[in-house]
Amino acid sequence: MDPGFTAEQDEIRRTLRELLHKRCGPAELRAALDAPAGHDPALWAALAGQLGLPGLALPEGHGGVGCSRTDLALAAEETGRVLAPTPLLATSVLAAPLILALGSDAQRARLLPPIVAGTLTAALAVPAPALATALALTGPGGGEWAGGGRAGGVQARPAGDGWRLYGEAAQVLDGHSAGLLVVAAHTGGFVRSRTLLFLVAGDAAGVVRTRQTALDATRPQARVQLRHVEAELLGDEEADVPRALAGVGDFAAAFLACEAVGAAGRALERTVEYLGQRVQFGRVIGSFQAVQHRLADVYVQIQAARSAAYYAAWATGRTEDVTDDAADDVTQDVGGLALAQALEALRLAASEGVQLHGGIGFTWEHEAHLYFKRAAGDELLFGPVHRLRAHAAERAALFTRTEVTV
Numbered sequence: 001m002d003p004g005f006t007a008e009q010d011e012i013r014r015t016l017r018e019l020l021h022k023r024c025g026p027a028e029l030r031a032a033l034d035a036p037a038g039h040d041p042a043l044w045a046a047l048a049g050q051l052g053l054p055g056l057a058l059p060e061g062h063g064g065v066g067c068s069r070t071d072l073a074l075a076a077e078e079t080g081r082v083l084a085p086t087p088l089l090a091t092s093v094l095a096a097p098l099i100l101a102l103g104s105d106a107q108r109a110r111l112l113p114p115i116v117a118g119t120l121t122a123a124l125a126v127p128a129p130a131l132a133t134a135l136a137l138t139g140p141g142g143g144e145w146a147g148g149g150r151a152g153g154v155q156a157r158p159a160g161d162g163w164r165l166y167g168e169a170a171q172v173l174d175g176h177s178a179g180l181l182v183v184a185a186h187t188g189g190f191v192r193s194r195t196l197l198f199l200v201a202g203d204a205a206g207v208v209r210t211r212q213t214a215l216d217a218t219r220p221q222a223r224v225q226l227r228h229v230e231a232e233l234l235g236d237e238e239a240d241v242p243r244a245l246a247g248v249g250d251f252a253a254a255f256l257a258c259e260a261v262g263a264a265g266r267a268l269e270r271t272v273e274y275l276g277q278r279v280q281f282g283r284v285i286g287s288f289q290a291v292q293h294r295l296a297d298v299y300v301q302i303q304a305a306r307s308a309a310y311y312a313a314w315a316t317g318r319t320e321d322v323t324d325d326a327a328d329d330v331t332q333d334v335g336g337l338a339l340a341q342a343l344e345a346l347r348l349a350a351s352e353g354v355q356l357h358g359g360i361g362f363t364w365e366h367e368a369h370l371y372f373k374r375a376a377g378d379e380l381l382f383g384p385v386h387r388l389r390a391h392a393a394e395r396a397a398l399f400t401r402t403e404v405t406v
Helices: 007-023 026-034 041-051 069-081 088-102 105-117 241-275 289-321 324-331 334-356 358-362 368-382 385-395
Strands: 122-125 154-159 162-173 180-187 194-201 207-212 221-233
Touching: 007 041, 007 069, 069 088, 069 241, 069 289, 088 105, 088 122, 088 162, 088 180, 088 241, 122 162, 154 221, 162 180, 162 194, 180 221, 194 241, 241 289, 241 334, 241 368, 289 334, 334 358, 334 368, 334 385, 358 368
Parallel strands: 122 180, 154 180
Antiparallel strands: 154 162, 162 221, 180 194, 194 221, 207 221
């Protein structure tokens, strides 16, 4: 592993930081959170038109930039710094890779170019609260989370030349505004039980979408109800959906880890800036040794998490150049462990930031609470941390007793 960035990666990160600095300040962020879509369409259009960010990790043959997934994961550190209100995670990290991996040639040609152009957003819909399990981050994946052939979740049944979906998915990231839904549904009953993915237009007849009140407003969520909705099967019935979702989970974990360390780093910067200005007992608060020790602990935690996140980003990029079996060896649990460490670092940086800002840190008017909610919200969606680590230990068989014959 080369620990340095390439010239292209440095340029992507620098350009992205400059654009976000101009177009994603605190006022723009709050305005976007209050908008019906929950994100800033103008910012999303700029990211697509000027940087090609939605298609950064998609092949050039489908209109993408053709960079590796490592580049997109590293770019997430910049979007995390400002809690950028965009559908990047839902569209480019969760939905688009599934279309690329499982979709037919016609489906890829129809859907990926508008995603790259920023004119089509997408969302992955799985029954709540199964997103982390579906992505094989906190459990073995499989298909039971999709309904198991019983009531609940989303059920799919053949209907003529197509399919019909019935059920409900909650906590769907950007599900209320996405133009395309990638829905995980259970089919086959008890005899041939399996989970498949289906494509549903966001405005299709029978789709009812309601934006939910989320702890972290920077990640808008929705409840999606499907009432006998016409759907298109993604790929074919022989697709290995659990494996594809696990691959997306590895990528998403690296992306989220980089995003979390970006947010943690910015939370620490804001705290240091404040402590260098606030005067108490006739001295700048930042001059007190006890405060400096607390900040040093946060800094060390962030640096360790950043190293782990960068390694996970590098590892997930390598999987694009090796076979499926080798890819499992390269990325096994790296993303989940990096995500666990990054979420802990963000939680520490955000909580210390709130406390060291004093009374102002607890107010709605200050941005400190937004970073704290991002830490808590991500752990609820993709964790918790102890389950991320427990699943990694289980896959690595760390606590499996083996007999040794002498």
